[in-house]
Amino acid sequence: MKKLALAAVGGTLAGIVLTAQLTGPLIAQEAARTKSTYEQLDLFGDIFERIRSAYVEEVDEQELIRSAINGMLTSLDPHSSYLPPEDFDSMQVQTRGEFGGLGIEVTQENGFVKVVSPIDDTPADAAGVQAGDFITQVDGESTLGMTLDDAVDLMRGPIGSEIVITIVREGSEEPFDVTIVRDTIKVKASRARIEGDSVVLRITTFSDQTYANLEAGLNEKVAELGGIDKVSGFVIDLRNNPGGLLNQAILVSDAFLEKGEIVSTRGRNPQDSDRINAQPGDLAQGKPIVVLINGGSASASEIVAGALQDHHRAVVIGTRSFGKGSVQTIMPLQGDGAMRLTTARYYTPSGRSIQALGVSPDIIVEQRPQIEVAAEEDARQQRFEADLRGALNNDSLTEDQQNQLEEERLAAEKAAELRNEDAQLAYALDVLKGLSVLENDAE
Numbered sequence: 001m002k003k004l005a006l007a008a009v010g011g012t013l014a015g016i017v018l019t020a021q022l023t024g025p026l027i028a029q030e031a032a033r034t035k036s037t038y039e040q041l042d043l044f045g046d047i048f049e050r051i052r053s054a055y056v057e058e059v060d061e062q063e064l065i066r067s068a069i070n071g072m073l074t075s076l077d078p079h080s081s082y083l084p085p086e087d088f089d090s091m092q093v094q095t096r097g098e099f100g101g102l103g104i105e106v107t108q109e110n111g112f113v114k115v116v117s118p119i120d121d122t123p124a125d126a127a128g129v130q131a132g133d134f135i136t137q138v139d140g141e142s143t144l145g146m147t148l149d150d151a152v153d154l155m156r157g158p159i160g161s162e163i164v165i166t167i168v169r170e171g172s173e174e175p176f177d178v179t180i181v182r183d184t185i186k187v188k189a190s191r192a193r194i195e196g197d198s199v200v201l202r203i204t205t206f207s208d209q210t211y212a213n214l215e216a217g218l219n220e221k222v223a224e225l226g227g228i229d230k231v232s233g234f235v236i237d238l239r240n241n242p243g244g245l246l247n248q249a250i251l252v253s254d255a256f257l258e259k260g261e262i263v264s265t266r267g268r269n270p271q272d273s274d275r276i277n278a279q280p281g282d283l284a285q286g287k288p289i290v291v292l293i294n295g296g297s298a299s300a301s302e303i304v305a306g307a308l309q310d311h312h313r314a315v316v317i318g319t320r321s322f323g324k325g326s327v328q329t330i331m332p333l334q335g336d337g338a339m340r341l342t343t344a345r346y347y348t349p350s351g352r353s354i355q356a357l358g359v360s361p362d363i364i365v366e367q368r369p370q371i372e373v374a375a376e377e378d379a380r381q382q383r384f385e386a387d388l389r390g391a392l393n394n395d396s397l398t399e400d401q402q403n404q405l406e407e408e409r410l411a412a413e414k415a416a417e418l419r420n421e422d423a424q425l426a427y428a429l430d431v432l433k434g435l436s437v438l439e440n441d442a443e
Contacts, residue, residue: 105242117240117296131296137166192217206244232436233288243299288435298322306348325355
């Protein structure tokens with residue numbers, strides 16, 4: 001018994017010694033790291049004091065600190081940044097769907113400002129700014145080396161004032177200037193229209209209004225066509241949609257899914273991860289869906305496209321999307337400012353991350369430039385049996401059948417015009433028509 005007691009004491013002492021051997025270096029490492037961090041903070045304070053006292057010109061101390069904070073955040077990734085009070089207010093207004101500016105969503109690449117996408121029906125859109133354009137100068141001032149926030153501030157100004165931006169565009173040999181008049185940007189987050197017997201849902205951004213606009217527009221156009229049975233399908237147009245609010249992307253995805261995962265987010269710590277599932281209910285009531293994307297489709301747009309693609313609920317058509325697969329959290333700070341911090345990556349239902357890769361469409365369709373053809377020349381090139389002198393009439397059709405054929409011909413001509421104006425949308429409508437035919441045959 002005495003030997004057992006001694007053995008137990010010996011084991012305890014060995015455990016204490018082993019624990020001390022393991023934890024001692026860890027505590028020392030943590031202490032060294034803490035000391036190093038405080039030394040770096042002391043270094044920052046020393047540099048700040050020297051700038052304030054010895055710089056050739058008097059400096060704005062508050063601006064100096066703001067720049068230091070923003071530099072720390074922007075060094076993490078292109079989407080983390082500091083929002084001073086005025087920028088934080090502007091961002092809150094923007095998510096409500098009305099703000100002042102040019103109407104472009106921008107990011108930073110290779111030191112220059114890059115256009116993610118112009119917003120529909122805005123000054124930038126009217127001036128011909130395109131997704132993928134690089135803005136190298138603003139009113140003659142180079143944007144190279146500027147922070148993204150500084151470049152955005154440079155592009156802001158009084159409504160009605162002019163701004164000249166210099167653009168470098170792939171396919172253009174030389175940079176060129178674009179003059180834009182600043183205006184109040186009123187963004188209707190979603191619009192609906194009818195093309196033939198299909199409903200096209202154009203989503204321009206994911207703001208507080210997006211889902212409400214989408215639902216109202218869809219229901220209105222379905223009723224206009226005479227009910228869901230008269231609708232062949234839906235096109236969800238996400239081209240040049242730079243993203244926006246995560247909750248709105250979830251609501252839009254859920255609108256067309258009956259069940260299953262919509263998106264999952266994974267943070268640094270496992271407890272920060274989340275998974276969002278769809279609730280029963282499909283606004284399209286099972287009708288075929290085609291989603292349109294391009295290089296200007298980013299973030300929330302990619303969540304919607306990825307969710308509908310992974311669940312085989314929609315055919316995705318267009319070109320590869322932008323590839324922004326991270327989630328930013330807005331954290332209010334003292335002094336009425338805030339910071340935008342990347343806190344998680346998001347994943348589509350199949351578990352794929354689109355970060356830097358984008359969503360690949362099921363069918364790649366490039367947008368081709370419009371082709372101008374003179375109507376007279378086009379008519380001269382086409383000759384039909386009915387044009388020949390003395391050709392026999394077709395007496396096998398009733399008047400109603402002839403009228404129906406004429407309506408179909410006019411619809412086909414309209415579709416041909418659309419192919420010239422918007423090849424990607426025309427292709428989407430063709431695919432939708434094919435899916436609708438298969439669906440009707442299955443019934």
